[in-house]
Amino acid sequence: MSDSVLLSYDKNIATLTLNRPEVHNAFNAEMIERIATLCDEIALRNDIDVVILRGEGKSFSAGADLNWMKESITYSQNQNERDAYDLAQMLGKLNSLPQLTIARVHGAALGGGLGLVSCCDVVIAAPEAKFGLSEVKLGLIPATIGPYVLAAIGQRHARRFFQTGERFSAQKAHDIGLVHILGDDETDIDGHLEKMLAEVAKNGPYAMRAAKKLCFDLSGSYVTNDIMENTAERIATIRTGEEAQTRLKAFLEK
Numbered sequence: 001m002s003d004s005v006l007l008s009y010d011k012n013i014a015t016l017t018l019n020r021p022e023v024h025n026a027f028n029a030e031m032i033e034r035i036a037t038l039c040d041e042i043a044l045r046n047d048i049d050v051v052i053l054r055g056e057g058k059s060f061s062a063g064a065d066l067n068w069m070k071e072s073i074t075y076s077q078n079q080n081e082r083d084a085y086d087l088a089q090m091l092g093k094l095n096s097l098p099q100l101t102i103a104r105v106h107g108a109a110l111g112g113g114l115g116l117v118s119c120c121d122v123v124i125a126a127p128e129a130k131f132g133l134s135e136v137k138l139g140l141i142p143a144t145i146g147p148y149v150l151a152a153i154g155q156r157h158a159r160r161f162f163q164t165g166e167r168f169s170a171q172k173a174h175d176i177g178l179v180h181i182l183g184d185d186e187t188d189i190d191g192h193l194e195k196m197l198a199e200v201a202k203n204g205p206y207a208m209r210a211a212k213k214l215c216f217d218l219s220g221s222y223v224t225n226d227i228m229e230n231t232a233e234r235i236a237t238i239r240t241g242e243e244a245q246t247r248l249k250a251f252l253e254k
Contacts, residue, residue, distance in 0.1 A: 004031040006056075007038050012049045012205075013197065014042050014099070020065075021057025024108055028068035029083070032090045039093035049205045050197060051097055053120055054104040060129070063111025069138075087112070088144040095119040095148055096216070098209045100200055104193055105129050105179070106186050110167070115145025117178065118152040121212065122196060124181040124189050125170045131178065132167035151219070153178050204243045210234065 004027075006017040016038060018025035027035075042051055055061055072083060094101070094116065103120035110132045117123055117131075133149070135142045142149060142162055150158050157176045161168070173179040181196075183189035200208065214234060238244050 002030055002034045004028075005034040005038060007041070009048070012047060013052065014045070014048045014050070015052045015054065016042075018053075018055040018061055021055075021059075023065055024059035024062035025055040025057065025113070026062045026065040026068075027112060028065040029086065031065075032087050036086075036090040036093050039090070039097060042099065043093070043097055048099055049208065050200060051099045051101045052104060052193070053094075053101060053116065055107070057107075059107030059113075060103070060105045060109040061113030061116060062108045063113045063134075084144055091115055091119055091144060091148060098212065100208055100212070102193065102196060104189060105170075106189070111135060111142065112145060114178075115142070115148055118145065118148035122181070123173075123179045124183065124192050124196070125173065125179040126183055126186045126189050127170050128186075129170040129173070129179075130167050131170070131173045132165065133161050134165045134167070136163060136165040204247055206241065206243045207238060210238055 004018075004020055006015075006019050008015045008017070016035070018027075018031070020026065020031065042048055072080060075083060100122065101120040102122045102124065103117045105117055105123060105125040106129055107126075108130050109117050109125075110130070111134060114131050114133060133142045146158075146162070149162075153161075153176045170179060170182055174182045181189075181192045183192055
């Protein structure tokens with residue numbers, strides 16, 4: 001079994017640790033396959049409510065592994081398409097995990113590493129973290145990660161950073177919405193992470209999953225009559241479910 005990505009469970013929390021610190025957790029084909037496989041495993045776990053994504057060593061992830069990139073130079077069009085599709089599938093699986101996903105970011109989060117961050121629901125970053133989409137400097141484009149970065153920061157900011165390839169600070173990432181919580185130092189981000197875990201522990205796990213799906217279903221939609229009917233049906237279904245019934249009764253009894 002590959003140790004390029006480690007998976008651990010603690011009660012209702014799964015932690016995915018990118019584990020190639022010697023290359024700043026840059027990913028290759030093996031690492032991509034490993035993340036995809038672990039996401040498949042986690043997605044089936046109804047007892048897991050939160051997934052934490054973190055990096056071992058000095059960085060979260062520096063993006064694509066240089067040796068992997070070198071290999072791709074010799075690939076045919078079809079080989080490159082298959083290679084890119086594997087990455088696209090992995091990102092899609094991470095993005096669509098039914099559980100709440102939290103990225104704990106320190107050091108570099110570049111290229112595909114920034115893509116991983118964009119796939120997570122909540123991002124907590126250390127102040128020294130650095131972000132960037134430097135693909136254009138290599139004559140490339142951030143294609144497979146593009147949809148997730150666009151969803152995270154919007155088209156206006158994406159148009160800038162996709163084209164300039166400039167690196168930007170954690171503060172800038174916070175300003176444009178990529179980072180939700182900016183810590184004072186690396187120790188502080190663990191404190192913020194613990195606070196977040198304590199907060200979501202108060203929530204109904206089924207409701208959280210339904211709320212995440214609601215975000216995906218409504219994203220970019222106009223509020224038509226059909227959506228009104230659909231959202232009404234969703235809240236009615238939630239309200240009459242066992243979880244909501246139990247929690248509502250307990251709250252009202254207080």
